[in-house]
Amino acid sequence: MSEWKMLTLVGQDKPGIVAKITTALFEAGSQLGEASMMRLGGNFTIMLMVKSEQSVEQLNQSIEPVVKEMQLSSSFQSIEASLHQHEIPDTRITVYGADRPGIVAKATSGLLDAGFNIMDLESDVAGDEANPIYIMHIEGLAVHGSEALERAMEQIKINGVHVDVTPIDVMIG
Amino acid sequence: MTVLDILKYPDEALKQISQPVESFDEELSTFLANLEETMRAGPGGVGIAAAQVGYFSRIAIVDVSSKPKIKHNGCMILINPEIKTWEGMKVGREGCMSVPDYTGNVIRAEKITLQACNAQGELCDYECEAYEARAVQHELDHLDGLLFLDRLVSRRTDLFKRKKYK
Incomplete structure (x- = not known):
């Protein structure tokens, strides 16, 4: 064990x-x-x-x-675990917009279908009680490349949600 | 040519300040060849500083030409380098051969100009931007005993792309 x-x-x-x-x-x-x-x-x-x-x-x-x-x-x-198992994420996705039910489910289901593996997700509800804003920051591995991701995220954007897909280009020096 | 051993943090030697190179001789060119070989042997290594192999002279090599679609100056041998101007700021992800199994976000200038001697001791001017500018700043930090760990910012820092106002 x-x-x-x-x-x-x-x-x-x-x-x-x-x-x-x-x-x-x-x-x-x-x-x-x-x-x-x-x-x-x-x-x-x-x-x-x-x-x-x-x-x-x-x-x-x-x-x-x-x-x-x-x-x-x-x-x-x-748990089955060990140290020094870090994978380096290759893509960062920022999703934000007026808070409404289903943003996370839609965005992450789209990511799953596009072959994206979430390694890190942080989200906040900002704004105020009357006008909450949902902000989500995801990092992970785009197994099928970024184009599939971009296409998946276009579907989310239709609902007025802002989505940014940015490659993470790690500089090893 | 020889692949040299990389010092790894927490080796305190990495915190040492490197001294200027004074003679551009045979010994230096042998060392440069070994340093370059060591950089290329590292996984994804696009830059190296002499301090990383325990040679505390102001020498760095940066070569980002293997990266597709970016502006670069080819293989830059930077001896006694000095950054002259900085422009813009950007968060980017860095790792280091001296800090295995970790990457973190660091803010660097987007564009820099620098002066450095080449292997023959001739003073050269360079303009670097984006990924290459980041690599140069990372390596030059090593010459002052700084690691990217000294400059880490939170993962949340670059949540939104900065708007450019012109």
Whole structure:
């Protein structure tokens, strides 16, 4: 079994979540791997790779005092994972427009059909209550090239949504 | 020609400031040939600085001519290089042979002019833009002990294309 676990954690944002959770894990002898942590809608969210010989139950116990104190909700799961598996994305897609139901489903289904593999997606709802704007930033691999993507995204644009497809040209020096 | 070993961060030597080249001799041209060979051996390598192979002289090589559809100056041997002018700013993705398995966004000038000596010690002027300008700025940073890690910006930075006002 892999020694890697994925910690998923969420709770109302307040100072100290990251420091206290990572300290508890460090003190329990865990190593940390890659992570994505961000504030979403006033909540703080963590996805964190944790390497440990401890079981999921033992890891839960290690962070339980912090989870209780800070009123968080968390879970560990065993994962098949290793470090140094980065793939380099070749395309960046920005989608934005007046927020309406179905933007994400339509855009990402179009991307899927065009052979696009999403590696990273961040989205925000900006604007205000009366006029929300949806902004989505995607990076990934265009397996069938960018033309198929452009065609797929034309369908999304018809609905007044703005879409930019930009190649990511990585400079290795 | 020999492919030289690449120093990899966290080797602190990469933070060292390189010194100007003073003699343009046989030893230098042998080193340049090896440095170029090392650059070409790296996967996708379009530039290299002498500091990356532990030779702390102000030398860099940039050759982006293998990239399709871009403006370039061919293979540039840049000795004691100095950037004279900068124009525009753009976020782009960079990686580095000295920082394996990581790429990140960095803001660089879009157009630069620079002066550098060639292998014979003659002073040359160059104009570079876009991808080539990025490569030159990345390599010249190595001569001052800077890695692209020192200039990383958030992935969110370039969410929208900058509008050009003229």
